[in-house]
Amino acid sequence: AKDEPAAETNAEPAAGASTDAEEKEEKPASPVQQLWAAAKDHKHREIWGVDLADPETHVPSQIVFQKYLNANDGVVAKAKEQLVKTLDWRAEAKPLDLASKAFSKTKFDGLGYVTSYSASEAETDPEKREVFTWNIYGAAAKRLPETFGNLDEFIEWRVALMELALQSLGIKDATSPITADKDPYKIYQVHDYQSISFLRQAPEAKAASTKTISVFAQNYPELLKEKFFVNVPAIMGFMYAFFKLFVAAKTAKKFHPLSSGASLAKELSESKVEGLGEKLPQAYGGKGGELSTQGRGPELA
Template sequence: MAEVQGSKPEADKPETLKPDEPTTPIQELWTTAKAHSHPEVWGVTLADPASHIPSQIVLQKYLNANDGDVVKAQDQLTKTLDWRAKLQPLELIKKSYSKTKFEGLGYVTKYASSDEKTAQNDPETREIFTWNIYGGVKSIDETFGNLDEFIGWRVALMELAVQELSLPTATKPITASWDPYKIFQVHDYKSISFLRQSPAVKAASTETIKVFATAYPELLKEKFFVNVPAIMGFMYGVMKLFVAPKTIKKFHPMSNGGNLAKEFTETKVPGLGEKLPAEYGGKGVDLKDQGKEPLIE
């Protein structure tokens, strides 16, 4: 069952850091960040979290991902900054990808319980989804054969989803227990029972899991693997090597993708399940009509 986003008790409301407060774990992370040559994470140009809520959100996520361990959070943040400096994910969004290799394989959708303007400012009134439609792969060798190209496309899809969170303009800080700035992910494995034999797919899966575990902490709300063939078990083995146990608990394999909409009947967004595409049990239009994907040549 997906998370239920409820209202937060008054006593646990997050508060903005005060500039005159003594050193905190967040400030220690800020010291690490400002010493790095690369200034950006997830579209946020990092600044003093005492007065910049978007930076507070980013840095708090690294603390949350490491259960408050500052040293581990600093290490992960540094690795993320190194990786973003090298790969330049924001530039990958502007790049066009091969129609033959990637068209129709990934989408981002946003569902709001109120008007668009309100949803833009209130993270609790919207839900962001990424969809990976691996059953649409036309050629395993072409789509997965060039590992760097595949990772570039996959990262571009994730960055499109992160953009929908509107982190650079966020006005609500988060805590260790309250964080609505997260994304649902759906991986559809319909008609790909042959993938187990492909070294290219295994390499792409392993690298994607490693990258996302390091560079996108605490952005996952729930992850649904739908139309999963039994032989896909090798992927779960890889995930356990690189993904934290508390994250693994958010993973939900489903043999029938048509039941996906039922998983969202109790979420905060009214009627969310009905808005999903009909193929997944909802009443919405197809993903190609309601979603956005990385630029295609």
């Protein structure tokens, strides 16, 4: 009708309706954002060399949070609990400081190295670069009580080696996020047991192994690509069963016992890094230099 008032453009929404702003506000936070909410309220905000920030704009943080989600099959509550425990541990253990700490040469000389292989030294794509940690337990065959006797000191050394590997992995410089199915930011581990007797394994070594597994499962989730146990006798089958008691089933599938170290290069022939096997030291089937020359480890005093 001619005398009807014009409709108001700013009329109140009908009962039960919601505005765009309200819908946006009510939208639940993503799993990654929920982990960020837990991290930003913590006194310590660093993990694996990454200063945690909003994952919406900071890819390295997204990678860290996604790894915790992947490790817990996407269950946010479990991922958050593990993340907070890691933050607590890193605040106390100070692993970044351990990476530059000088350890006893007498106890740890030749025991561990980090190597990084790619087609060229300038390669930055994580899918074309492979990082290894090498634990040469045979190097400590004649000094097991000294090397493993002080459990806390050994764990510090082992953490330092892992932190050096993480530096080579380069998560803090990442530019592409990861998903539950695609994650190139992982590390090969090689444990060499040449000259080690499994029938008379020192109790100090057993305690160090158990503690290392516990610390790493809690604080370094989803960082293992494959783990090779090389130069091991048939008894390793029993050790393998022992390790499986402490790790998730999907992690246990990554464990590979090899009776000969020289067969390692062949095992890695399908890597995305062309010619990776040849780059390994000769003792492991490659054509590269010794670990002592091509690798690096924690500083020794």
